[in-house]
Amino acid sequence: MHSPELLKGTLQTILLKVLKDNGRMYGYELTQRVKALSEERILLTEGALYPALHKLEAEGMLKTEVVSMGKRVRKYYSLTPEGRSLVKERVSELIDFIKTMSSVLNVELA
Amino acid sequence: MHSPELLKGTLQTILLKVLKDNGRMYGYELTQRVKALSEERILLTEGALYPALHKLEAEGMLKTEVVSMGKRVRKYYSLTPEGRSLVKERVSELIDFIKTMSSVLNVELA
């Protein structure tokens, strides 16, 4: 697991981008996909995940659809058009940040 | 200026690495060097900088030397041997984190 401090500020970007790449997904599914993509390094906690999803929904970046699987309920999230713009913005911010960090730290990212 | 959220957790790493690359430096000088290295993108605030330096010193990662320039006082910081180990650790943590992020976000860092 990563030094969790570094993750701060990256959660929204991760959620938006993974939703963009995978289409509609539900919360638990997002935690599993991120875990797999990161080779167990990024383990999203529910206390961070759900509030973040709710916030993005409230801001109109995500839309939801509740689906019943038998007695179990799943809440699927997907990007709205505004969400789609936001992903691009957030991802390029992060890339820019990473590039800045590599010049400040004087390291190569092969 | 970067979305400041992303900077969270990177301050120690930046300070340690810049000190490693530049030898002994004082606080204000660090802010200026980081500003230059980042092309004005990372502007360290004093409220973050000084507590971080004090903490690293208290933990034995940095040693200080107070130098008087006329009436003005400068406090120079440099790495201790333990500090030198810590830099390596922190930098590789950050590189690892960046690599993880690029696989999760499915982006190339040219």
Next chain:
DNA sequence: CTTAGATACATAATTCACTTATGTATTAGA
């Protein structure tokens, strides 16, 4: 058949690294 672990959602209390605000003092240039 029952129970532990995975699945699935959610929120409240707390933490802590940061920002913002404030304070002091020196030096250089317009």
Next chain:
DNA sequence: TCTAATACATAAGTGAATTATGTATCTAAG
């Protein structure tokens, strides 16, 4: 002479996270 830059420092407040807690369903093992 007064503003901006240099140079240090700390206190109050913020906010995104962690940690803790709660509810409930499904599945596989014993």
